[in-house]
Amino acid sequence: METYQMKRVMSKITFSIIVSFFVISITSFKSLANSNEKDSTVINIDKRNQTLLNSKNPNRSLKEDLQELFQKNGMNLDDETWKGIRRVVNSELNKDTVLVIVQNNKSxxxxxxxxxxxTARNSNTSVNQSSNRNVSNGNSGANVKIGLGGVHVKDGNEEVHVSWNGVLVKDGNDEVKVMLKDTAKVNRREQGFSSRSGxxxxxxxxxxxxxxSISGIYNTKDFELSPFGSRYFGFGWTRSGMISKGTKAALKISYGLEVSWNNYMxxxxxxxxxxxxxxxFANYKDAAxxxxxxxxxxxTVANINIPIMPYVAFRKNSVVTYIAAGGYVGYRIDSYTKTKEEDSGAKKWNHSSFYLNNLRYGLAFELGLKNFPDLFVNYDLNKLYQDGRGPGISGVSFGIRL
Structure with missing residues (x-):
């Protein structure tokens, strides 16, 4: 019985979609612009002159006119919406275009x-009654109504309504809904939060x-580093996934692949x-x-790393855009020393393992800031050298992320 009802539902949906495409294909842009759902507003823009049709104040810009109409309808013309409208207006397309903008259940x-x-110069006004186009199908006797609110097909006690949000099928007292998720709205909400992706x-x-831990055969002075010469450089690709989100913050997790170079001068x-x-450690001597x-x-120690960073992302206009704390695991892919003689400028490279640990792992922290490079700190939990082959020191790196 359920299979039979489902087949009937699918047949109704298929029929309504076929009728929708047929009628829409023979309906001109002007009728589409004039036919709209209840309590919606139609704004007509002259693409060639980049002005509103029948603008009451010709001295105002297009953006100012749009802001006034949006405010009258309880909506906000934000920067992203304005950029989208302006992109279509400034495009080279000669075809008529309709943009449906939805905010807080208002459109x-x-x-x-x-x-x-x-004929296209219609006034910018609110339409309080639905002006639907009726189409009668002589073969089935079905009554079809088409508007910006969707397509409504009625055949006796059976009704099918196809809208932007989904499909509603009614058969007497039985009702089946197939709702479509507004993915564009979801993506806009997720894009409102900062991200480590890219x-x-x-x-x-x-x-x-x-x-x-430097003692015994080692001299502490041998391990003294030049503060500005001991530089860190790395690059990589990162992706993020959403765990949960609220109105002001979202919990995400990022992962990726990075290559880094730790230089100890x-x-x-x-x-x-x-x-x-x-x-x-040895003195650098000539043949004599x-x-x-x-x-x-x-x-220099080169590693390939896999970072995993849970982080709290805030809105992009926040002073602090995100706070991340996680870890990383890496593997040594190369290590070498480089010397340069002060007088002659002669350089020499020596590639070797230097008893370094091949595996690297540690803790990572990042802080995202608005209009400023992000800050990072990496702290190795394992020792730099193998046990008994060198002192029990570990590496620390810090700087900015671009």
């Missing part, structure tokens, strides 16, 4: 006339944590080498055994 139909003539670039600085002349059992001063002496 305005903006009719943009690609080819203006006297291509990201990181610039910052590096430092060592847990420096108290040492202050002293001793450079890093890989010894037989552990890392060592004379110590050569260095103008650059650094260790």
């Amino acid at each position: 305005i139909n903006v009719a943009i006339n690609g080819k203006t003539d006297d 291509f990201n670039i990181y610039f910052g600085f590096n430092s060592f944590a847990n420096t108290g 040492f202050e002293n002349n001793n450079y890093l080498v890989k010894g037989a059992n552990n890392i060592e 055994g004379n110590v050569i001063p260095l103008s650059r002496n650094k260790l």
Whole structure:
């Protein structure tokens, strides 16, 4: 029985859609602009002159006229809506266009006339009664009404109403509704919140944590870093998913893939080498055994990382756009030292593992700010070197995200 009723519903829906497309295809733009649902407003724009048809004040701009009409209907002409209308008005399309703008269960139909003539010059007024076009189907005896509110088909006790929100089928006292979700409105709400999605670039600085573990065969001075020379650079792609949202904030989670370079620029002349059992620091000497001063002496570690960051996103016009706290896991893909002689300028690179841990993981924090680059801090939870191969120091990086 349920299968039979469903087939009847689908047949009614199919019939109504076929009739809808047939009638709409033979209905001109002018009748569409004049036929609108109850308590809606039709605004006619002359595309060629970029003015309202029959504007009461020709000295006002199009935007000012639209703002007044929107306010009269309890609606707001925000920047996004105005940009959308202006984009259509300034386009090269010569066809007539109707934009249906909905806010808080109120709607305005903006009719943009690609080819203006006297018949299109209708006044901008509220229409309080539905002006539907009736079509009689001689084969089935069905009565069809078409307006901007949708298509209504009645055949005896059976009725089908197709609107922008879905389909309503009535068979006597039985009623079936198939509602369509307003995805455009949902997307606009989600776009109102800040997001970490997209291509990201990181610039910052590096430092060592847990420096108290430097002892024994290691000298603390060998691990002293140049504050501005120890730079961090990274880039990657991130996507976000919605967990829940409210009126002022939303809880999201982001994930992605990043590549980063941690540069540790040492202050002293001793450079890093890989010894037989552990890392060592040695003087940079020439063939005669004379110590050569260095103008650059650094260790670079490249990693590929997977960040996972839950975050609270606020409205885009908020001072703080989002707050993120999560973690990351990475893998070392390269490491090398670079030295540059102060006098001759000769450079030398030495690629090696330097007993570094291949796996990297830690905690991450980000703060999004309006009209300012986002801030980030990464703190490695694991040690930089393998156990017993170097001191138990770990890395810290911080800076801005673009």
